[in-house]
Amino acid sequence: MTSGSIIEFGRQLAPAFVTTLWLSGVSLLICTGASLLIAVGLLARVRPMIGLVDVLINVPLVIKLFVCFYLLRVEPQWCAVIGLVLHQSGFAASILYGGLKEVPSELEEAALTSGLSPLHTFVLTFGSDGWQRAAAHEKLSRNLCCRCHRCLAWVGSLG
Incomplete structure (x- = not known):
């Protein structure tokens, strides 16, 4: 591989890298707020929150992305954000709830x-x-x- 081809390869990957960083940052911000709200709902023993966490954890990410993209017809970038937020907020809320519940x-x-x-x-x-x-x-x-x-x-x- 010559140095010119490496530079060209880097130029091709740069937009994908920026898009990945954007998706990660936006998903992280939204997921933090959503998981805090869900964890507080679990602490308050709101019954629908327990079912919501079960659905968020047990439905695979691919299914969430398919529903978002094909059924809801959301743009691909926002579909990725919604899918990541839905997928990670269930896990993060369970972790936060476990930590908050352990405080005497x-x-x-x-x-x-x-x-x-x-x-x-x-x-x-x-x-x-x-x-x-x-x-x-x-x-x-x-x-x-x-x-x-x-x-x-x-x-x-x-x-």
Whole structure:
């Protein structure tokens, strides 16, 4: 292969590369919002959300693309975005729901009881395990609603 043919080959692939990046970026943004909404619906135990997640996970991507392209007559680029969003949002919502469900309810109750705002409670209880948990532990150990054995055991389990 000569250097001229390699450059020509790169010129032919450049539009496909840009299209792939565009599809990935748009799908990622829409999928993030959709999966958060679905995960919140699962947490609230909205019955249709459970069925929606089952459908999104169990229907193959090829079937979703065929329905979108041939039945709904959507343009190919938007068909790809819709297919990717539908396919990935079911999996992402299941993962988010599993992570949110694993947060002990005592952690959230103790944070609210100690006077934290609901937004601050959400950030501390559903955030990363690093400095946020340490800050919650420090604040809650100083401001416990009571000094009963359950609260003290819960604070001890944080760190």
